[in-house]
Amino acid sequence: xxxxxxxxxxxxxxxxxxxxxxxxxxxxxxxxxxxxxxxxxxxxxxxxxxxxxxxxxxxxxxxxxxxxxxxxxxxxxxxxxxxxxxxxxxxxxxxxxxxxxxxxxxxxxxxxxxxxxxxxxxxxxxxxxxxxxxxxxxxxxxxxxxxxxxxxxxxxxxxxxxxxxxxxxxxxxxxxxxxxxxxxxxxxxxxxxxxxxxxxxxxxxxxxxxxxxxxxxxxxxxxxxxxxxxxxxxxxxxxxxxxxxxxxxx
Amino acid sequence: xxxxxxxxxxxxxxxxxxxxxxxxxxxxxxxxxxxxxxxxxxxxxxxxxxxxxxxxxxxxxxxxxxxxxxxxxxxxxxxxxxxxxxxxxxxxxxxxxxxxxxxxxxxxxxxxxxxxxxxxxxxxxxxxxxxxxxxxxxxxxxxxxxxxxxxxxxxxxxxxxxxxxxxxxxxxxxxxxxxxxxxxxxxxxxxxxxxxxxxxxxxxxxxxxxxxxxxxxxxxxxxxxxxxxxxxxxxxxxxxxxxxxxxxxxxxxxxxxxxxxxxxxxxxxxxxxxxxx
Numbered sequence: 001x002x003x004x005x006x007x008x009x010x011x012x013x014x015x016x017x018x019x020x021x022x023x024x025x026x027x028x029x030x031x032x033x034x035x036x037x038x039x040x041x042x043x044x045x046x047x048x049x050x051x052x053x054x055x056x057x058x059x060x061x062x063x064x065x066x067x068x069x070x071x072x073x074x075x076x077x078x079x080x081x082x083x084x085x086x087x088x089x090x091x092x093x094x095x096x097x098x099x100x101x102x103x104x105x106x107x108x109x110x111x112x113x114x115x116x117x118x119x120x121x122x123x124x125x126x127x128x129x130x131x132x133x134x135x136x137x138x139x140x141x142x143x144x145x146x147x148x149x150x151x152x153x154x155x156x157x158x159x160x161x162x163x164x165x166x167x168x169x170x171x172x173x174x175x176x177x178x179x180x181x182x183x184x185x186x187x188x189x190x191x192x193x194x195x196x197x198x199x200x201x202x203x204x205x206x207x208x209x210x211x212x213x214x215x216x217x218x219x220x221x222x223x224x225x226x227x228x229x230x231x232x233x234x235x236x237x238x239x240x241x242x243x244x245x246x247x248x249x250x
Numbered sequence: 251x252x253x254x255x256x257x258x259x260x261x262x263x264x265x266x267x268x269x270x271x272x273x274x275x276x277x278x279x280x281x282x283x284x285x286x287x288x289x290x291x292x293x294x295x296x297x298x299x300x301x302x303x304x305x306x307x308x309x310x311x312x313x314x315x316x317x318x319x320x321x322x323x324x325x326x327x328x329x330x331x332x333x334x335x336x337x338x339x340x341x342x343x344x345x346x347x348x349x350x351x352x353x354x355x356x357x358x359x360x361x362x363x364x365x366x367x368x369x370x371x372x373x374x375x376x377x378x379x380x381x382x383x384x385x386x387x388x389x390x391x392x393x394x395x396x397x398x399x400x401x402x403x404x405x406x407x408x409x410x411x412x413x414x415x416x417x418x419x420x421x422x423x424x425x426x427x428x429x430x431x432x433x434x435x436x437x438x439x440x441x442x443x444x445x446x447x448x449x450x451x452x453x454x455x456x457x458x459x460x461x462x463x464x465x466x467x468x469x470x471x472x473x474x475x476x477x478x479x480x481x482x483x484x485x486x487x488x489x490x491x492x493x494x495x496x497x498x499x500x501x502x503x504x505x506x507x508x509x510x511x512x513x514x515x516x517x518x519x520x521x522x523x524x525x526x527x
Contacts, residue, residue, distance in 0.1 A: 073422065080416075082417070092413060093463075093468070094409075094413060102410050102417070103421070105423065136469075154417075
């Protein structure tokens, strides 16, 4: 039996300038790797933020792990990685270790305290992502790729069941980007973590995603990667050449 | 007058004790405020304190009793700044400017209606730490205890919202509640700090130690400790120099603080040349 991790029904969101998302319905099952694509301003980031309760939903509903978003409290099941460059204040004085430790707060009750086990957990994740040598460096001293790994470590240190990534590689060079996507795919495969990935990088989606969600304010396509590759509607939307490039793994 | 002689006076002991406690509060809170880009909230709340002190004086609440009027007003104003930022589609600095203007204009009108600018009110503009009373020291100590307790209980939440509001929310942290705690503690500290440096210089107690600590800190906790050390040292050194050189205490404290900041910038360039630009 499949377990629904994310379900939206007729979800709509509006900003002052008008509707950004209109009547979006889809469901994500455990273990899915969903690539969310669409042109600029199509509402991809808004969709992610709506699912995380960061923007107000106008109409419709969203459920996480079967619970309506307004009543959802199990945030330890969710890891979130935003676009890092927008996030990090370059003079913020936190070390890598302190930053990754923030990811464990969702597991803690008041008063939140990190103990030795937590420190060990942080060390393990830094090791897994190959950044243990950066442990005591300040986050403002990281390169784009290093920072992205630190924020990924923060997002997965609490062993989430759902990992949400919003254009995580926008500031990375192609080689670092490739390594980063391989890391996400590995997390999806080996840990069984459900992944929602917003990106402009259609090549990466083609390489790793099991499902595709194409958005342009409305949901234009949602289905398996194979369905996407065979869809004539998507061919006419992307052009056959682009669709072929995206589907090149087959 | 030598140092031992200076330290033997009761009013100087009170000034040093209260000043150190207030500096500790302001410098620790300042780190969170600076990182949350709310540096000027101290200025805004100081202006509101000016207005509310005018109300207190008009109602014949003098000295410590004036806190009964100023505290609730300044606490409400701090929440007002937060609500304007959250709901009023205003940035933090615009919200602070708005509330600040309301505070200072209300103060001026009340002072003028009440018979012109009186000495009591003007003393709040520049502060007078050397006239601090025993009961004010006790209030400073109690408040210091409260703020430190709250900071220790909510340290990780405050750290998280300072790093990123968005990430803190997705970690299940009630960011509005934590923001409210931060501004309320700041409001309490500002009301007390008025006596130390006055309205004109209050934001320097919040901003300068944090700015100095940010030059050198290699970690968040270290940053808070460095800010506290700088803030407290500036007050102690500033008060002593002001007495020895017969200078106004408030301005001397601020100048010593700025010297610490300048020294921190120099040390940073020497120790971490790669990260100085």
